Each structure stands twice: as C-alpha cells, then as structure tokens.
Amino acid sequence: MPLDAVIRPRFGDAVSVGTDDAGRPALYVDISGGITISVEVDNERGSQELAAVFARGLSEMAQRFAELCEADRADMEGGLTS
Numbered sequence: 001m002p003l004d005a006v007i008r009p010r011f012g013d014a015v016s017v018g019t020d021d022a023g024r025p026a027l028y029v030d031i032s033g034g035i036t037i038s039v040e041v042d043n044e045r046g047s048q049e050l051a052a053v054f055a056r057g058l059s060e061m062a063q064r065f066a067e068l069c070e071a072d073r074a075d076m077e078g079g080l081t082s
Helices: 047-080
Strands: 014-019 025-031 034-039
Touching: 025 047, 034 047
Parallel strands: none
Antiparallel strands: 014 025, 025 034
C-alpha cells in the first residue's frame, strides 16, 4: 500500500545526518509534531552505493525545489505595490 506524505516546512523542522544504532550512515528529517523520517542503510550487498545514489538525487531535487521556491517568492514580491 502506497504512503503519500505531504510536508509543509515550519520553523523548527530540521534535516541532519548521523548514524543508526549499528553505526551506519543515516539521514534524518525531523518534522513538527515529533515525526522523524529516516533514510538508512541495511546490510544488503550494494545498499550503501544505492543509498548514495538516492541521496545525490534527493540533493539535486532539493536544490531545484529551493530554486523554484526562491524564484516564486521573488515573483510574488515583485508584484507587490506600496
């Protein structure tokens, strides 16, 4: 069953990198309300390489999303009159 989650960032939300209980790399997204999304590596062969590819893709799309948000904000502010 698919799970769709909508995140609307709020002050206090954060992203961090750490390690899981086994000492493997993990990416954490902490969202208001005590929700944490984690991207972790398991012991399967190739999982660290797959996680690296996933993280790079996520990074690229996050950068693109930030650029779109900044451009949209600039467009909105440019339309304001005093």
